[in-house]
Amino acid sequence: MTLAYDSIEESVVTAILAGRLRPGTRLGEAKLAEIYGVSRTRVREAMMRLEARGIVHVSARRGWFIVEPSATEARAAFQARRLIEAGMLRALDHVPADAIAHLYAHVQEERRALDAGQVGSRTCLLGDFHIHLAHAFGNPFLTDILRDLTARTTLVSMLYQSDQHAAESSDDHDRIVALLAAGDFAGAATLMDEHIRRVEDGLDLAVARDPLAGLREILSPGAPAVSTAFPNAAISNAGGEET
Amino acid sequence: MTLAYDSIEESVVTAILAGRLRPGTRLGEAKLAEIYGVSRTRVREAMMRLEARGIVHVSARRGWFIVEPSATEARAAFQARRLIEAGMLRALDHVPADAIAHLYAHVQEERRALDAGQVGSRTCLLGDFHIHLAHAFGNPFLTDILRDLTARTTLVSMLYQSDQHAAESSDDHDRIVALLAAGDFAGAATLMDEHIRRVEDGLDLAVARDPLAGLREILSPGAPAVSTAFPNAAISNAGGEET
DNA sequence: CTGATCAATCTTGTATACAAGATTGGTACG
DNA sequence: CGTACCAATCTTGTATACAAGATTGATCAG
Numbered sequence: 001m002t003l004a005y006d007s008i009e010e011s012v013v014t015a016i017l018a019g020r021l022r023p024g025t026r027l028g029e030a031k032l033a034e035i036y037g038v039s040r041t042r043v044r045e046a047m048m049r050l051e052a053r054g055i056v057h058v059s060a061r062r063g064w065f066i067v068e069p070s071a072t073e074a075r076a077a078f079q080a081r082r083l084i085e086a087g088m089l090r091a092l093d094h095v096p097a098d099a100i101a102h103l104y105a106h107v108q109e110e111r112r113a114l115d116a117g118q119v120g121s122r123t124c125l126l127g128d129f130h131i132h133l134a135h136a137f138g139n140p141f142l143t144d145i146l147r148d149l150t151a152r153t154t155l156v157s158m159l160y161q162s163d164q165h166a167a168e169s170s171d172d173h174d175r176i177v178a179l180l181a182a183g184d185f186a187g188a189a190t191l192m193d194e195h196i197r198r199v200e201d202g203l204d205l206a207v208a209r210d211p212l213a214g215l216r217e218i219l220s221p222g223a224p225a226v227s228t229a230f231p232n233a234a235i236s237n238a239g240g241e242e243t
Numbered sequence: 244m245t246l247a248y249d250s251i252e253e254s255v256v257t258a259i260l261a262g263r264l265r266p267g268t269r270l271g272e273a274k275l276a277e278i279y280g281v282s283r284t285r286v287r288e289a290m291m292r293l294e295a296r297g298i299v300h301v302s303a304r305r306g307w308f309i310v311e312p313s314a315t316e317a318r319a320a321f322q323a324r325r326l327i328e329a330g331m332l333r334a335l336d337h338v339p340a341d342a343i344a345h346l347y348a349h350v351q352e353e354r355r356a357l358d359a360g361q362v363g364s365r366t367c368l369l370g371d372f373h374i375h376l377a378h379a380f381g382n383p384f385l386t387d388i389l390r391d392l393t394a395r396t397t398l399v400s401m402l403y404q405s406d407q408h409a410a411e412s413s414d415d416h417d418r419i420v421a422l423l424a425a426g427d428f429a430g431a432a433t434l435m436d437e438h439i440r441r442v443e444d445g446l447d448l449a450v451a452r453d454p455l456a457g458l459r460e461i462l463s464p465g466a467p468a469v470s471t472a473f474p475n476a477a478i479s480n481a482g483g484e485e486t
Numbered sequence: 487c488t489g490a491t492c493a494a495t496c497t498t499g500t501a502t503a504c505a506a507g508a509t510t511g512g513t514a515c516g
Numbered sequence: 517c518g519t520a521c522c523a524a525t526c527t528t529g530t531a532t533a534c535a536a537g538a539t540t541g542a543t544c545a546g
């Protein structure tokens with residue numbers, strides 16, 4: 001197809017939102033080229049676009065990596081989301097019934113994934129709620145901006161995860177939709193601000209981030225011996241959770 | 244240098260903010276490559292990044308063009324700016340004295356350009372005010388987002404320009420800084436919202452945009468005969484004005 | 487056995503070649 | 517005179533070649 005870089009671009013963002021790509025993961029040009037059946041040229045174009053969106057960064061002659069937001073960047077990303085998402089809700093003056101229905105259906109999907117213990121789709125759905133909300137607002141620029149910001153905060157959650165209250169997040173989502181349905185936009189905006197702040201507060205941003213943390217933990221004395229055939233499967237869920 | 248695409252990217256955005264690049268302008272790869280002394284590869288990389296940022300778009304096998312926002316997109320861009328910029332000011336709880344001084348100095352620069360009738364630098368300065376404000380807020384993500392949104396609204400102003408009250412805009416800027424200095428952040432936020440709305444209302448978004456408008460006007464009966472040696476100099480100011 | 491040096495290998499950075507669609511100008515035909 | 521067709525030209529789309537830096541693993545000195 002003529003839009004292969006679009007496909008690569010979207011795949012990467014989707015994989016991040018689903019928690020399948022961890023921060024710091026290296027994206028080799030040759031490997032991606034083979035996966036997508038194109039030359040490195042197209043892959044590089046996709047990477048350039050992703051870098052402009054702040055999703056990946058390049059280390060000279062070493063490769064492309066999923067960004068690893070610092071604690072400062074993490075706070076900035078959450079602040080940006082709070083500001084924009086609360087602002088959107090506050091600016092609303094009417095929500096069509098079918099949009100409400102759509103959002104409710106989404107929350108119920110979250111619930112199902114939650115009950116079924118499907119961590120992967122749960123992560124994806126919790127992040128998607130915010131993107132759907134932005135979509136319902138009807139401003140394509142803000143939707144795009146929020147998609148990228150949500151991707152970043154998903155990465156942040158993977159890096160600084162301490163406790164993730166998926167159930168509480170879904171409850172918040174439910175209440176936000178209820179307030180919107182009732183026409184209480186200011187209330188919904190306030191709740192959204194609190195909701196995102198709660199997620200941020202649930203992280204361990206105070207701790208200076210140690211690049212070897214993952215390895216250190218694995219190798220700590222008393223850690224169980226690794227016995228799986230795939231000690232570091234890149235495909236499986238990485239455990240980061242979204243709002 | 245190793246960052247040529249960065250240089251190309253920034254040049255284009257800067258030229259838009261300064262009103263030197265009009266919406267719809269074609270950016271030929273070969274031409275840019277020669278200007279910057281690099282191969283088309285680097286130019287394409289820069290274009291890809293600019294497209295991801297919504298600054299240019301590509302028409303298959305015809306070339307790269309500065310985006311021409313539709314009336315709907317124009318409204319969305321202004322809405323996004325209102326929401327984010329007002330939200331930023333409302334979220335403030337302290338502005339350092341030197342930041343205030345910096346902003347005041349900027350407003351005075353606006354005044355000087357205004358009095359001197361320098362249309363080019365005036366356009367640039369009026370847009371830059373908002374970017375400096377975002378910078379003062381200290382959230383790099385929001386700063387980047389606003390730079391791109393401001394570039395878009397600058398393009399909108401060039402397309403739908405009806406009346407541009409540069410002096411009033413500068414007055415608004417002055418009053419916003421005064422409110423910030425006084426610690427009245429809610430007031431500053433409200434004024435910012437009104438300010439951006441005023442600029443938007445000053446445009447002719449109701450009129451269905453005619454792609455031939457420029458040409459039609461030039462060729463209208465009674466138009467003065469063209470007598471300059473450079474009937475359509477691409478370098479000079481294009482007349483679009485910013486907030 | 488430890489540590490440093492160096493060569494082989496891998497990966498990205500950049501340019502260039504060539505294919506394919508779009509534009510343009512001219513020519514022939516009605 | 518006007519219109520349709522066609523060839524020459526230009527521009528982008530994609531792949532590939534090659535250069536240059538980074539990594540890795542082996543070899544050798546201490």
